[in-house]
Amino acid sequence: MIRSQRFHHFLFSYILVVVLLLVAVSSVVHRSFFETLRSEVEESTVASLAQFRDAVDLRVQEMNRLASQLSANPQLMPYTATDGGYGSLQAVAELEQYLSTNLFFSDVVLYYKKTGVPKLYAASGTYDMNLFFEDIYRYRNWSSSEFIRTADTLSAPFMRPVEPLSFNRVAEQRVATYMAPIPLNAEVPYGVALFLIREESLASLAKGVLTKSSGILFILNQKGEVIFRQENGVSEQTGDRLLGEIRKINGQYGIGQVSTNGREFSLLTQQSGLQDWSYAVALPNDQWMGKVSNIRGIFNTTVVVVFLIGIAMAIGFSIQHYRPLSRLAQIVSSQYRSGLFHKSGDEIDYISRAVGQLAEEKESLQHRLRSQSRALSEQILISLIKGRLKTKAEIDDMLQFSNLSLDKPYYAVMLLRIDDYASFRKQNSGRMQELLTYGLIKAVEELSLEAGSGFGTEMLDGHGIVFLVSLNEGFDDPEVLRELAEKARSFFKQYFRLTVSIGLGGIYDDVASISRSYVEATHASRHRFVQGCDRVFSFDEIGPSQTSDYVYPVEWIDQLVKGIKQGNVSQVEQAVRGAFSHITEANVSVEAAECICFDIVNSTIKTLIELELELDDRLDETLQQLFVPRCETMDELEHLVVGICLKVCKYVTKQKESKNVVLLETMKAYIERKYMDHSLDLETIAGKFGLSGSYATRFFKDQTGCSLMRYIDSLRMEEAKRLLKTTELALKEIMEEVGYVDITNFIRKFKKVEGVTPIQYRNLTRSSTV
Numbered sequence: 001m002i003r004s005q006r007f008h009h010f011l012f013s014y015i016l017v018v019v020l021l022l023v024a025v026s027s028v029v030h031r032s033f034f035e036t037l038r039s040e041v042e043e044s045t046v047a048s049l050a051q052f053r054d055a056v057d058l059r060v061q062e063m064n065r066l067a068s069q070l071s072a073n074p075q076l077m078p079y080t081a082t083d084g085g086y087g088s089l090q091a092v093a094e095l096e097q098y099l100s101t102n103l104f105f106s107d108v109v110l111y112y113k114k115t116g117v118p119k120l121y122a123a124s125g126t127y128d129m130n131l132f133f134e135d136i137y138r139y140r141n142w143s144s145s146e147f148i149r150t151a152d153t154l155s156a157p158f159m160r161p162v163e164p165l166s167f168n169r170v171a172e173q174r175v176a177t178y179m180a181p182i183p184l185n186a187e188v189p190y191g192v193a194l195f196l197i198r199e200e201s202l203a204s205l206a207k208g209v210l211t212k213s214s215g216i217l218f219i220l221n222q223k224g225e226v227i228f229r230q231e232n233g234v235s236e237q238t239g240d241r242l243l244g245e246i247r248k249i250n251g252q253y254g255i256g257q258v259s260t261n262g263r264e265f266s267l268l269t270q271q272s273g274l275q276d277w278s279y280a281v282a283l284p285n286d287q288w289m290g291k292v293s294n295i296r297g298i299f300n301t302t303v304v305v306v307f308l309i310g311i312a313m314a315i316g317f318s319i320q321h322y323r324p325l326s327r328l329a330q331i332v333s334s335q336y337r338s339g340l341f342h343k344s345g346d347e348i349d350y351i352s353r354a355v356g357q358l359a360e361e362k363e364s365l366q367h368r369l370r371s372q373s374r375a376l377s378e379q380i381l382i383s384l385i386k387g388r389l390k391t392k393a394e395i396d397d398m399l400q401f402s403n404l405s406l407d408k409p410y411y412a413v414m415l416l417r418i419d420d421y422a423s424f425r426k427q428n429s430g431r432m433q434e435l436l437t438y439g440l441i442k443a444v445e446e447l448s449l450e451a452g453s454g455f456g457t458e459m460l461d462g463h464g465i466v467f468l469v470s471l472n473e474g475f476d477d478p479e480v481l482r483e484l485a486e487k488a489r490s491f492f493k494q495y496f497r498l499t500v501s502i503g504l505g506g507i508y509d510d511v512a513s514i515s516r517s518y519v520e521a522t523h524a525s526r527h528r529f530v531q532g533c534d535r536v537f538s539f540d541e542i543g544p545s546q547t548s549d550y551v552y553p554v555e556w557i558d559q560l561v562k563g564i565k566q567g568n569v570s571q572v573e574q575a576v577r578g579a580f581s582h583i584t585e586a587n588v589s590v591e592a593a594e595c596i597c598f599d600i601v602n603s604t605i606k607t608l609i610e611l612e613l614e615l616d617d618r619l620d621e622t623l624q625q626l627f628v629p630r631c632e633t634m635d636e637l638e639h640l641v642v643g644i645c646l647k648v649c650k651y652v653t654k655q656k657e658s659k660n661v662v663l664l665e666t667m668k669a670y671i672e673r674k675y676m677d678h679s680l681d682l683e684t685i686a687g688k689f690g691l692s693g694s695y696a697t698r699f700f701k702d703q704t705g706c707s708l709m710r711y712i713d714s715l716r717m718e719e720a721k722r723l724l725k726t727t728e729l730a731l732k733e734i735m736e737e738v739g740y741v742d743i744t745n746f747i748r749k750f751k752k753v754e755g756v757t758p759i760q761y762r763n764l765t766r767s768s769t770v
Contacts, residue, residue, distance in 0.1 A: 071183040107195075150179070162202070162229070412504065436498070440465060451484060504521055671708075
């Protein structure tokens with residue numbers, strides 16, 4: 001048994017803390033826990049139901065969006081897909097690609113109205129109407145004639161409830177069918193898109209609603225018809241009664257109570273945010289109350305167990321904290337030879353008296369602090385330039401513990417930044433970087449002895465070296481400081497093969513103004529961004545920027561954006577170089593230059609985002625380097641912007657060329673089918689492809705070297721020559737067959753192309769054959 005006042009004090013304190021905490025927590029939890037538990041279960045179920053609703057709504061939105069994509073896909077247009085040849089195969093391939101990107105539905109089917117023999121185009125193949133509904137997907141309660149009637153009157157998306165069907169007359173499945181007109185919001189849709197959704201897909205979305213509890217889940221359409229139903233531990237008869245109760249409260253959403261077969265249920269209903277569907281779940285109340293009773297017993301048991309554990313921990317902690325204290329007391333007693341320690345006493349009181357004796361060693365500890373190394377001086381220098389030492393008393397108090405001397409009358413800060421710092425780090429190992437940095441510091445400290453003294457250290461960000469220069473009386477001329485900086489710059493360039501940019505702050509006679517000189521040196525060094533590397537920038541020599549006549553380079557930036565979008569390499573390069581030249585010629589402040597450069601970069605990146613380009617890793621890495629803080633000079637930033645813009649222009653040009661080939665081939669195919677129609681003209685062709693007449697003829701001529709109407713005439717002339725050679729048709733009949741209505745105009749054009757009239761051409765070709 002431990003007989004110590006301090007031990008008993010520890011034990012009593014810990015036991016008191018355990019009892020107070022246990023009583024406070026138990027009273028609060030017991031009062032509110034069991035009422036809160038029910039609401040939490042309800043909220044959890046509501047959240048699960050909302051999550052299920054949102055998941056189903058999201059899938060419906062995806063199917064609507066996919067229906068819009070199907071209607072916009074040129075490969076799935078009626079005239080392309082129903083040609084009976086390569087077009088139908090291409091349509092099936094396109095549907096397979098759409099199906100592969102979505103696992104929610106098992107098949108996607110297209111039906112085009114008024115295309116002759118009714119056919120269905122699915123991701124699995126092309127089927128006749130009867131074959132599809134009798135063999136491929138045989139619905140138990142839906143025939144092909146009913147489908148056609150529904151498709152002909154369908155003007156908005158519609159989902160059939162989950163129903164049984166046989167797939168290939170073998171596999172029995174339960175499927176919900178979602179029908180969407182295409183185009184989606186057209187007044188007169190030309191077709192219907194069907195999405196076949198397996199019941200398992202909907203059930204997988206509903207897993208979180210009836211995870212561990214019995215109940216039933218419904219999805220009802222605007223007419224109260226069941227689209228989807230899932231039961232767990234509830235009979236079908238009970239489910240039907242609950243469905244009737246849910247339909248009675250149609251339009252009322254929230255939480256309600258209902259009783260059926262002597263059992264209480266909670267009804268939770270929610271409205272779809274996308275269509276007039278209702279989501280409802282019914283859960284038995286006795287499950288929740290059973291959980292509350294079980295948890296109450298667990299809670300009471302837990303309180304008792306926690307109290308016993310708390311007592312044991314209190315004893316353990318008391319022993320654990322007392323043993324080091326007792327050991328320390330005996331060590332102190334032995335060290336200071338104050339006699340044996342009486343174990344019934346207070347150890348803390350005894351130790352406090354012993355510690356008092358350590359105060360006599362204060363002078364020796366201060367002596368050790370005065371002999372600290374250079375590291376302490378570097379920390380003091382950082383504190384000085386950062387302005388952390390506010391008063392002279394604080395500065396003097398810190399200086400006495402370092403070898404940093406500020407006994408000169410004037411002070412100035414010099415900030416040295418290594419140019420092309422990224423290459424410096426890349427070309428030198430970590431150890432070599434430390435050696436070179438140390439050599440730079442020592443070189444400047446040696447050079448500063450001519451005018452006074454200096455002390456330097458590397459900045460915490462690693463991008464610069466800061467020097468505090470103390471100047472002797474009569475050396476407070478800014479030219480003296482500049483001469484020192486120029487010597488250091490030349491020295492580094494000659495012996496270290498490094499170029500540096502140096503910023504000089506103002507000269508002050510107050511130690512407290514050192515931080516101000518540092519701020520000025522930092523500001524001066526920022527001018528490297530505008531004026532370039534390997535220079536000395538003095539704050540005193542930096543004059544005000546001429547901004548009165550300054551004009552923001554809006555035209556250059558607009559030209560840059562247009563050039564990127566058009567893929568015009570020369571225009572982009574001219575715009576970038578013009579914008580950066582404008583900054584230099586305008587003589588703006590460094591802050592304004594950085595802002596304009598940032599806007600140039602921002603405009604470039606914004607344009608790339610609008611183009612929705614897929615960038616490779618190397619191009620994306622180059623984009624990260626575009627931000628102004630990562631570039632040391634405007635020339636470096638200009639080079640990066642020009643480089644990435646040229647790459648993007650090449651990519652845009654390549655994309656445009658690819659799209660132009662597809663459009664040209666489609667346009668040619670359309671003209672070859674329609675050129676015999678005398679009503680075919682420029683406006684008809686342009687309207688077919690959603691283009692203006694001027695753009696259509698300019699595009700066609702740029703791609704083929706021939707105007708659009710001349711191409712039509714050439715097709716007509718070739719057909720006319722064939723008919724003249726191989727048939728006995730009259731000239732008027734041939735003219736009408738190839739698409740002309742004026743015989744005079746036909747003869748004139750024919751003679752212009754062939755050099756002879758049509759009749760002369762027929763006679764010549766026949767005589768040569770004979």
